Amino acid sequence: MNSISRRRFLKISGATIATAAILTGAGKTFVKGAEKINREKVKGIQKIPTYCDLCFWKCGAIAYLKDGELWKVEGNPLDPLSKGRLCPRGTGGVGAYYDEDRLKTPLIRKNLRGEEKWVEVTWDEAFEFIADKMNKIKNQYGPESVALFSHGIGGNFIKHLLRAYGSPNETAPSFAQCRGPREVGFELTFGDVVGSPERTDIENTKCLVLIGSHLGENMHNTQVQEFSHAIQKGASIIVVDPRFSVAAGKAKYYLPIKPGTDLALLLAWMGVIVREKLYDADYISKYGYGFDKFAAEVSQYTPEWAYIETGIEPEIIVETAREMARYKPATLVHPGRHATWYGDDTQRSRAIALLNALLGSWGRKGGFYVPYSYSIPKYPYPPYPELKREPVDNPEGKFPFATGEQISTGIREATITGKPYPIKGWFIYGTNLMQALPNRDETIKAIQNLDLMVVVDVVPSEIAGWADVVLPESVYLERYDDLNTSPFREGFVGIRQPVIDEPNNQKPNWWIAKKLAEKLGLENYFPWKDAEEYLDTRLKLAGISLDELKKTGIIKAPEKPIYFEDGAEAEFATPSGKIEFYSDQLAQAGFDPIPRYTKHEQPPEGYFRLLYGRSPVHTFSKTQSNPLLRDMMSENELWINSDIAAKLGIRNGQKVKLKNQDGVISDPIKVKATERIRKDCVYMVHGFGQKSRQLRSTYKKGASDAELITKYNTDPLMGGTAMNVNFVTIESEV
Amino acid sequence: MPRYGMVIDTKKCVGCQDCVVACKTENNIPEGYNRDWIVTEVKGKFPTVQMEIRTERCNHCSNTPCVSCCPTGASHIHEFGGIVLVDHEMCIGCKACVEACPYDARYIHPDGYADKCTFCIHRVEKGQNPACVEVCPTHCMYFGDLDDPNSEVSKLLQSRKWHVNLPDAGTEPNIFYLI
Numbered sequence: 024m025n026s027i028s029r030r031r032f033l034k035i036s037g038a039t040i041a042t043a044a045i046l047t048g049a050g051k052t053f054v055k056g057a058e059k060i061n062r063e064k065v066k067g068i069q070k071i072p073t074y075c076d077l078c079f080w081k082c083g084a085i086a087y088l089k090d091g092e093l094w095k096v097e098g099n100p101l102d103p104l105s106k107g108r109l110c111p112r113g114t115g116g117v118g119a120y121y122d123e124d125r126l127k128t129p130l131i132r133k134n135l136r137g138e139e140k141w142v143e144v145t146w147d148e149a150f151e152f153i154a155d156k157m158n159k160i161k162n163q164y165g166p167e168s169v170a171l172f173s174h175g176i177g178g179n180f181i182k183h184l185l186r187a188y189g190s191p192n193e194t195a196p197s198f199a200q201c202r203g204p205r206e207v208g209f210e211l212t213f214g215d216v217v218g219s220p221e222r223t224d225i226e227n228t229k230c231l232v233l234i235g236s237h238l239g240e241n242m243h244n245t246q247v248q249e250f251s252h253a254i255q256k257g258a259s260i261i262v263v264d265p266r267f268s269v270a271a272g273k274a275k276y277y278l279p280i281k282p283g284t285d286l287a288l289l290l291a292w293m294g295v296i297v298r299e300k301l302y303d304a305d306y307i308s309k310y311g312y313g314f315d316k317f318a319a320e321v322s323q324y325t326p327e328w329a330y331i332e333t334g335i336e337p338e339i340i341v342e343t344a345r346e347m348a349r350y351k352p353a354t355l356v357h358p359g360r361h362a363t364w365y366g367d368d369t370q371r372s373r374a375i376a377l378l379n380a381l382l383g384s385w386g387r388k389g390g391f392y393v394p395y396s397y398s399i400p401k402y403p404y405p406p407y408p409e410l411k412r413e414p415v416d417n418p419e420g421k422f423p424f425a426t427g428e429q430i431s432t433g434i435r436e437a438t439i440t441g442k443p444y445p446i447k448g449w450f451i452y453g454t455n456l457m458q459a460l461p462n463r464d465e466t467i468k469a470i471q472n473l474d475l476m477v478v479v480d481v482v483p484s485e486i487a488g489w490a491d492v493v494l495p496e497s498v499y500l501e502r503y504d505d506l507n508t509s510p511f512r513e514g515f516v517g518i519r520q521p522v523i524d525e526p527n528n529q530k531p532n533w534w535i536a537k538k539l540a541e542k543l544g545l546e547n548y549f550p551w552k553d554a555e556e557y558l559d560t561r562l563k564l565a566g567i568s569l570d571e572l573k574k575t576g577i578i579k580a581p582e583k584p585i586y587f588e589d590g591a592e593a594e595f596a597t598p599s600g601k602i603e604f605y606s607d608q609l610a611q612a613g614f615d616p617i618p619r620y621t622k623h624e625q626p627p628e629g630y631f632r633l634l635y636g637r638s639p640v641h642t643f644s645k646t647q648s649n650p651l652l653r654d655m656m657s658e659n660e661l662w663i664n665s666d667i668a669a670k671l672g673i674r675n676g677q678k679v680k681l682k683n684q685d686g687v688i689s690d691p692i693k694v695k696a697t698e699r700i701r702k703d704c705v706y707m708v709h710g711f712g713q714k715s716r717q718l719r720s721t722y723k724k725g726a727s728d729a730e731l732i733t734k735y736n737t738d739p740l741m742g743g744t745a746m747n748v749n750f751v752t753i754e755s756e757v
Numbered sequence: 758m759p760r761y762g763m764v765i766d767t768k769k770c771v772g773c774q775d776c777v778v779a780c781k782t783e784n785n786i787p788e789g790y791n792r793d794w795i796v797t798e799v800k801g802k803f804p805t806v807q808m809e810i811r812t813e814r815c816n817h818c819s820n821t822p823c824v825s826c827c828p829t830g831a832s833h834i835h836e837f838g839g840i841v842l843v844d845h846e847m848c849i850g851c852k853a854c855v856e857a858c859p860y861d862a863r864y865i866h867p868d869g870y871a872d873k874c875t876f877c878i879h880r881v882e883k884g885q886n887p888a889c890v891e892v893c894p895t896h897c898m899y900f901g902d903l904d905d906p907n908s909e910v911s912k913l914l915q916s917r918k919w920h921v922n923l924p925d926a927g928t929e930p931n932i933f934y935l936i
């Protein structure tokens with residue numbers, strides 16, 4: 024998967040001639056409501072293939088109806104991602120349908136923003152309201168002044184609507200608040216991103232190195248399945264984590280690293296491999312650029328030096344470096360996913376990329392495969408209007424390597440300052456910005472400057488509480504969405520199709536986008552009658568039958584080689600066309616061309632570093648009200664080292680509050696005193712402590728790490744917001 | 758007749774609870790109740806920690822205190838593969854079996870009867886695996902005939918080290934944990 028750089032994006036869109044006239048205020052249509060599916064209440068069992076939406080992995084699934092009622096969801100055996108087995112969230116997918124806290128009908132704000140007082144309106148009234156504001160914003164500020172925050176494939180039709188409207192500002196917190204540094208670090212090194220699903224060949228690896236990556240708790244289905252396969256085959260597993268994770272329990276080596284020092288360990292590992300000449304010399308001479316300068320610089324990093332920083336014994340550093348080299352190129356130093364930790368995250372990710380390059384694992388079996396997708400042409404829409412202004416997220420290229428995707432916090436910043444130009448409207452699709460972005464106060468401050476804030480979601484998320492208009496979306500089991508053509512080790516196309524009717528007045532996102540387009544006079548951008556016609560048009564262009572796909576759920580592309588050794592093309596879209604051990608473009612921009620270590624602040628006496636992660640039964644802050652998943656985990660716990668708990672006189676199960684360095688105090692959270700964590704940090708699962716009063720079942724259950732993340736460091740290369748930099752004390756009186 | 762049992766590889770289980778969720782949807786278990794659950798056992802002192810993660814449920818024991826204590830005969834060993842079951846119609850909800858089970862595998866269903874894992878007999882009769890076995894993303898659970906020396910479960914027990922829960926309770930459990 025090649026990411027399109029920002030520059031390329033602008034060039035492409037600038038070259039198209041705008042043929043679409045914008046008819047503001049025109050095109051008033053009366054919205055009658057989507058036609059009901061009218062699925063017969065068929066007796067017995069019906070099986071309908073679709074793909075899961077409990078997270079972004081998009082596993083192929085089969086929904087079961089029993090006598091016309093939704094019964095269960097299983098994996099689709101034809102699907103290469105799930106191989107017939109969903110993760111616990113996917114298995115709990117029916118709970119999304121039955122969730123009693125779901126949004127039921129469109130809402131317009133009655134009182135002040137954030138007070139969660141609403142008037143129930145018709146879809147037509149909601150669209151009328153939104154279109155009126157959007158037209159006013161367009162007239163006064165230009166169409167660029169409406170921005171979209173979107174997470175997941177469901178946002179595709181709304182993205183299309185906003186591009187048709189004329190805005191270039193479209194972002195997902197999954198970049199600057201999550202995997203962005205990793206993508207940029209790898210792109211700088213190999214000329215390509217890791218992508219999603221990750222191109223990690225865990226299944227065939229002989230040595231797997233996980234740095235803070237908690238597979239098994241982090242339930243990316245394919246990766247967990249492959250992880251178990253690697254365990255079964257006896258792969259050597261090395262886990263680096265301040266917390267004894269589930270994966271650590273499976274490891275041959277567990278390295279309990281001091282938080283903030285991972286880069287020192289990576290440099291020391293590379294030092295050992297270079298000094299002992301354990302690298303893949305053929306691979307490097309064939310594909311590498313700047314290796315000599317790199318080797319000279321990293322050979323100065325010793326295990327003894329790294330020991331002082333990381334607390335990992337020098338002998339273990341040497342032993343694990345040799346272990347990785349023993350299995351090369353089938354050694355996978357996993358790039359992780361949520362990489363926004365300390366502020367030098369792109370350089371740390373680049374160091375991971377370089378370690379893999381030394382081991383020759385990129386493009387090789389047991390390392391990183393070369394993914395491919397089923398190539399299905401886009402819908403032949405009319406060209407978008409010419410963009411007159413650049414996106415606001417990164418003025419004057421302040422973060423020179425923020426390529427490909429936009430910085431959500433940059434858009435928030437522009438909304439606060441009005442620079443480089445004002446942002447007056449926010450569309451938010453499927454992402455709870457209250458938990459996704461650091462420093463809640465800044466988000467609330469930005470919201471105060473908006474003339475329009477629209478949230479489209481299935482549940483009344485915390486951010487929905489701040490909206491002017493809330494649009495209730497159908498859950499995935501009730502709707503069509505765009506085709507899934509994720510790049511993977513096998514190319515395939517997957518379909519999401521409705522299984523059951525919406526219980527209330529919810530609507531699918533394609534319908535929402537189309538109807539709003541009609542109100543805005545942009546109906547020529549939505550020439551299809553419905554999603555089925557849209558999908559059929561796309562599939563026909565690729566010679567695929569919609570009926571066939573609706574029956575199987577998955578159709579595979581012709582096979583292709585996925586390893587260099589099998590003929591996959593070894594292409595590196597870097598300036599040198601090679602794997603860049605030394606990066607001229609980084610040097611020219613004034614950054615370290617080879618990663619260097621920076622010391623990060625450690626918690627002062629009495630404070631603990633706040634770390635957070637995932638539970639296998641929840642996705643972000645999206646699934647807490649799902650009755651099946653809530654039944655598995657209804658609140659989070661505060662992990663704290665047993666000795667420290669004893670010293671502080673706090674008991675297991677007792678409720679405490681956390682107070683961060685800025686005086687922010689959390690909701691009460693249960694203590695889990697455990698031998699599974701270092702003494703200098705505490706840990707909780709992300710996504711709890713929700714403040715939306717409409718989410719009755721989960722309101723203030725547990726504590727929110729996001730609320731305590733008032734401080735963040737910004738990655739100077741790409742604008743990522745590093746969030747593992749908050750320190751807390753524990754207040755035992757509750 | 759086969760003797761059905763499970764062999765569970767604790768080296769692969771990640772404790773994700775997928776088996777619990779799948780059991781709940783497959784068998785329509787009401788909110789707040791479950792037939793299977795996860796136990797995480799931690800030993801040692803940080804950072805030298807050993808951990809075992811286990812998915813647990815009724816052990817479908819060969820020597821069953823829950824059956825012998827039942828006053829109505831509702832709790833019984835089914836002839837099909839030695840699966841331990843409760844006849845919901847006959848059960849009076851007296852809780853004797855709930856108390857008698859040393860594994861705490863039974864609960865009283867809101868509809869008034871004792872309920873527990875059925876080894877998904879409705880699936881096994883059709884030649885399918887139990888729902889929890891079939892869903893597990895780590896493929897760590899194996900179901901089959903322990904009396905057949907050529908079954909996958911028997912072979913695993915011959916080739917790997919294992920333990921059972923509460924071996925001293927005299928229950929002769931039919932769920933085995935590979936270590």
Ligand code: SF4
Pocket residue numbers: 075076077078079080081082105108109110111112113114242243244245
């Ligand atoms: S990983 Fe789980 S939640 Fe995500 S798409 Fe797959 S089954 Fe659904």
Ligand code: SF4
Pocket residue numbers: 769770771772773774775776777795812892893894895896897898
């Ligand atoms: S589904 Fe499998 S891996 Fe997950 S907890 Fe159950 S047995 Fe373990």
Ligand code: SF4
Pocket residue numbers: 779780781783784792793814873874875876877887888889890
């Ligand atoms: S065998 Fe069936 S009833 Fe028993 S725990 Fe597994 S899914 Fe539940």
